[in-house]
Amino acid sequence: MTATSTRPPGAARPRRPRGALAAALLCAAGLLCAALLAGPLPFGDQRPAAQRGTPAAGPSGAASGPVPSPGAPGVGDPLLPLDGNGGYTVRRYTLAFDWRAPRTPFPAGATIDATATQALSRFHLDFAGNTLRQVTVDGERAKAVRDGDELVVTPARPIREGGAFTVHVDYTADPTQQRERDDAIRVYGWGPTPDGTVVCAQPNGAKMIFPVNDHPSLRAPVTFRITTPPGLTAVANGRLVERAGRPGGRIRWTYDSEHPVAAQLVQLAIGRFTFADSTGPRGLPVRDVVPDGLVGDTEDHRSRTAGHLAWLERRLGPYPFRRYGVLVGDTDLPVALETQSLSVVPRAVLLGDRVRAERDLVHELVHQWTGNSVAIRRWSDLWLSEGHARFYERLYSDAHGGPGLEDAMRAAYEQHDQWRRDAGAPAEPAEPTLFTVMRYDGSALVLYALREKVGEEVFEKIERAWVTTYRGRVAGTRDFVRLASRVAGEDLAPFLDAWLYGERTPPMPGHPDWQVDPVLS
Numbered sequence: 001m002t003a004t005s006t007r008p009p010g011a012a013r014p015r016r017p018r019g020a021l022a023a024a025l026l027c028a029a030g031l032l033c034a035a036l037l038a039g040p041l042p043f044g045d046q047r048p049a050a051q052r053g054t055p056a057a058g059p060s061g062a063a064s065g066p067v068p069s070p071g072a073p074g075v076g077d078p079l080l081p082l083d084g085n086g087g088y089t090v091r092r093y094t095l096a097f098d099w100r101a102p103r104t105p106f107p108a109g110a111t112i113d114a115t116a117t118q119a120l121s122r123f124h125l126d127f128a129g130n131t132l133r134q135v136t137v138d139g140e141r142a143k144a145v146r147d148g149d150e151l152v153v154t155p156a157r158p159i160r161e162g163g164a165f166t167v168h169v170d171y172t173a174d175p176t177q178q179r180e181r182d183d184a185i186r187v188y189g190w191g192p193t194p195d196g197t198v199v200c201a202q203p204n205g206a207k208m209i210f211p212v213n214d215h216p217s218l219r220a221p222v223t224f225r226i227t228t229p230p231g232l233t234a235v236a237n238g239r240l241v242e243r244a245g246r247p248g249g250r251i252r253w254t255y256d257s258e259h260p261v262a263a264q265l266v267q268l269a270i271g272r273f274t275f276a277d278s279t280g281p282r283g284l285p286v287r288d289v290v291p292d293g294l295v296g297d298t299e300d301h302r303s304r305t306a307g308h309l310a311w312l313e314r315r316l317g318p319y320p321f322r323r324y325g326v327l328v329g330d331t332d333l334p335v336a337l338e339t340q341s342l343s344v345v346p347r348a349v350l351l352g353d354r355v356r357a358e359r360d361l362v363h364e365l366v367h368q369w370t371g372n373s374v375a376i377r378r379w380s381d382l383w384l385s386e387g388h389a390r391f392y393e394r395l396y397s398d399a400h401g402g403p404g405l406e407d408a409m410r411a412a413y414e415q416h417d418q419w420r421r422d423a424g425a426p427a428e429p430a431e432p433t434l435f436t437v438m439r440y441d442g443s444a445l446v447l448y449a450l451r452e453k454v455g456e457e458v459f460e461k462i463e464r465a466w467v468t469t470y471r472g473r474v475a476g477t478r479d480f481v482r483l484a485s486r487v488a489g490e491d492l493a494p495f496l497d498a499w500l501y502g503e504r505t506p507p508m509p510g511h512p513d514w515q516v517d518p519v520l521s
């Protein structure tokens with residue numbers, strides 16, 4: 001995402017992340033780290049075999065197989081340990097939204113096709129706000145208890161390990177729900193507009209939209225069935241599959257995300273929209289979604305997408321999805337977000353200065369490669385997503401009338417020790433400092449340092465290899481360091497680790513005159 005207000009992302013008040021400090025102190029005492037690090041991970045059950053249950057008859061009377069046990073309430077990401085859930089993977093979400101009017105509660109349903117990765121006595125979904133109606137598992141009424149942002153579902157009978165099951169959650173959705181963060185995200189959740197809504201769920205606000213397994217490393221395809229009153233249009237990630245008439249002149253819009261999508265990248269927008277269709281490189285379908293009254297006034301900036309795609313494809317290879325478009329957000333929300341295959345960009349950006357608008361448009365487009373196609377493994381890998389987006393945003397702007405890349409990087413270098421102190425090193429964020437300037441210019445600076453060290457030609461090979469090797473996959477900081485080392489033919493771990501984790505900013509290769517400003521307390 002990009003903050004588009006005059007206040008830069010890092011200008012949030014520097015503050016000591018109390019949770020992280022407490023964790024650090026407990027870590028020093030050897031108490032909490034073990035608990036956090038031993039938490040369930042998204043890539044398999046980390047518990048000793050003895051705790052996973054032994055073959056025996058389960059409560060359901062199954063003849064054999066592990067004893068059913070509760071799925072974990074989170075995937076164990078140290079920064080947001082309750083995000084995501086353990087014990088199952090989602091194969092598909094089918095979401096039904098029976099939209100009524102802006103800021104008005106409406107009937108909604110989520111069908112979740114999942115596969116158990118352990119024998120489950122119960123399992124969790126991430127779900128916040130809204131009014132819960134009923135939960136079924138495989139058509140049978142299930143016990144559902146809300147505990148904070150967790151929805152704890154106990155099916156009528158346990159689910160065997162490896163078993164496919166279908167959860168259906170009926171609820172009344174509340175499209176006014178939002179939460180706030182004291183970083184570049186500012187506001188997330190539903191984004192009401194004068195005649196409908198957009199959605200900005202990053203980082204973990206999808207649970208306000210639908211019951212979900214919400215972590216950036218967890219992805220599944222989504223089918224959207226959005227029913228609107230006459231005269232309104234609904235859009236979502238991916239392809240418009242069907243537009244069908246319903247009783248009362250209502251219209252049901254069906255979209256298929258086509259690719260698996262992380263919950264934070266889901267888009268769902270309703271309004272009086274015009275589709276502005278064009279094509280990108282190699283005939284890529286580009287469909288902008290524009291509030292009716294803003295089509296002409298936003299056209300100049302929107303029409304630059306084909307050029308942005310071509311410029312990025314020269315650096316990062318083929319665009320990774322089957323279509324793209326810009327959703328013009330008819331909202332005062334000051335942020336743009338890389339919702340998958342349909343980035344939302346606020347109207348003020350598209351009605352404003354060209355250089356500023358192109359920076360945001362390129363930034364969100366870069367994310368389609370880094371962050372969306374190549375998903376992050378943990379929240380501490382966010383530098384890989386935002387650092388790349390900011391690096392190419394600045395590289396593009398440098399060549400198209402914006403500020404010079406080197407000037408921007410030198411300015412970031414000067415402040416880097418301060419940012420390390422205030423927000424953690426690039427790959428060591430605390431939860432409250434996730435989306436601060438260190439993850440943007442501070443992390444673009446790491447990529448700049450890498451380019452200065454290995455040279456432009458090798459750097460470009462690393463970048464191309466990164467988005468190609470991990471296309472459609474999950475990857476983290478160690479994956480990047482290993483891949484960069486392999487492509488460069490030298491062990492870059494000592495160099496990159498100092499940049500990513502060190503307490504002090506390392507010297508900038510090729511710029512011995514660059515100095516880091518002293519840290520102010």
Ligand SMILES: [Zn+2]
Nearest residue numbers: 001002386389
């Ligand atoms: Zn971003």
